[in-house]
Amino acid sequence: MSRTVYVNGQFVPEEDAKISVFDRGFLFADAVYEVTSVLGGKLIDFDGHAARLDRSLKELGMGMPMSRDELLEIHHRLVEANGIEDGLVYLQVTRGAADRDFAYPAEDTPQSVVLFTQSKPGLANSPQADQGIRVASLPDLRWDRRDIKTVQLLYPSMAKMEAKAKGADDAWMVEDGVVTEGTSNNAYIVKDGKIITRQLGTEILHGITRAAVLRFAREAQMKVEERTFTIEEAQAADEAFVTSASAFVMPVVEIDGEKLGDGTPGPVARRLREIYLEESRKAAI
Structure with a gap:
């Protein structure tokens, strides 16, 4: 049908x-x-x-x-x-x-x-949430108004395919030496219990899931810092994750071939996914 x-x-x-x-x-x-x-x-x-x-x-x-x-x-x-x-x-x-x-x-x-x-x-209940995903870094070649959710998605599609060709699941895009975001998600790292993600601007999409996750994190007394970070800083982080409307909170376990921690989803990402799904279901209409 x-x-x-x-x-x-x-x-x-x-x-x-x-x-x-x-x-x-x-x-x-x-x-x-x-x-x-x-x-x-x-x-x-x-x-x-x-x-x-x-x-x-x-x-x-x-x-x-x-x-x-x-x-x-x-x-x-x-x-x-x-x-x-x-x-x-x-x-x-x-x-x-x-x-x-x-x-x-x-x-x-x-x-x-x-x-x-x-x-x-x-x-x-995606199996990827239990395993985590691997990302590869690529240059960000998109136009400058990424805060507008337009249908201009050719380069993100190309970047995702290039990442897959490298054996990764997705790409984190880099501009001026720092991470902007994933091909279809916002990017985060966790260091010493602190959640770090790029501040809002025209360089990234103002994610709806991002806003909810950061609100829930602060309500749970988690530390949040909104600033840029490099791929090298991300590789040295304790854990990482991405957020989007379809992936919710998805742990990242490898960046450019470098495993994060023990190579499994970290406790902060796992807990945020639980909180987000629980609270979002309560508020669903």
Whole structure:
């Protein structure tokens, strides 16, 4: 049975979903997106994702195509229609379809809005969380406005594939000698019990999971320091981890071939994953 997807006001079977070849999301990557996790049939951190969507659109001079409540209703309808117990809801908003031109089209051009689900049974019970992942460092060659969650994901895809070719699971990107973030996640190290992660700016995505994890860490009386760090500092750390909407808190056990600690997930990452999943499930809608 095919999935039900949402395209510009209509819920349709995925095989009937169509977007214009002139859509600026296709021609210029002139679009933003969000991914919201689903656990137990409920949405995790929905309000954070809706708020970041609004911010990304404003940064690109686009309007919010619908209200928070309308977005929530579409998410819920898709989760129900597709029987999603654990999985993801992907949302993309573009500037709309217009004749190809680098200049933006008229302001009254209808935006395109697309949503679809992905079923991920056992999403919160990933074997990788018990084993940890390995990362390889690569230069960060993305554009400078990484705080806007655009669909310009070619380089992160290339970096992830290059990391896999090196025998790693993912890449940590490096700019001006310091780590920015992973290909699809925020990066952290732990030294002497202190959690260290890069401060917010235009260089990294303002992760919704990041914000929640740091809040939970501080509530648990863990020390947090927001600053840059190098790959060498990371290799000398006691442990490391990444956060994202789909991976939650994922331990990192190896960086550029150097094992961290004993090469297994550390206690801080394990505990933060437990806290995040527990608290997020309580607040899910």
